[in-house]
Amino acid sequence: MLDDDEWAVLVEAHRSGGDEASRMAVIDRARVERGLAAPLPLRADATAAQRKLRHLSVGYEMFTGVAEADPNLVWHHVVSQYGPPCLKCAKPLRHAGDETCRECGTVQAVR
Helix, strand or coil: CECHHHHHHHHHHHHCCCCHHHHHHHHHHHHHHHCCCCCCCCCCCCCHHHHHCHHHHHHHHHHHCCCCCCHHHHHHCEHHHCCCECCCCCCECCCCCCCECCCCCCECCCC
């Protein structure tokens, strides 16, 4: 999951312009500032969506260490979009007011 600071970098890249070079420049600047490894090159068999949204996949992998083949899924990997962590398994609750964890079934204490 991405924290809000990491997500802000991806949003900045997404809004920075219409071409891949300008979007990837934002990602590369954040990578250098944080001392992170350079991304792998784009695969030759990448789909049109993977090419257009490469900055999302690259940024997500850069921050989390997890490769995401579908860049559209990155929009759902922002921790602040979910509730607090479960008291037992620490997975984020789906919503702030959830009383039961959907991952392990633990009923949460009154907050």
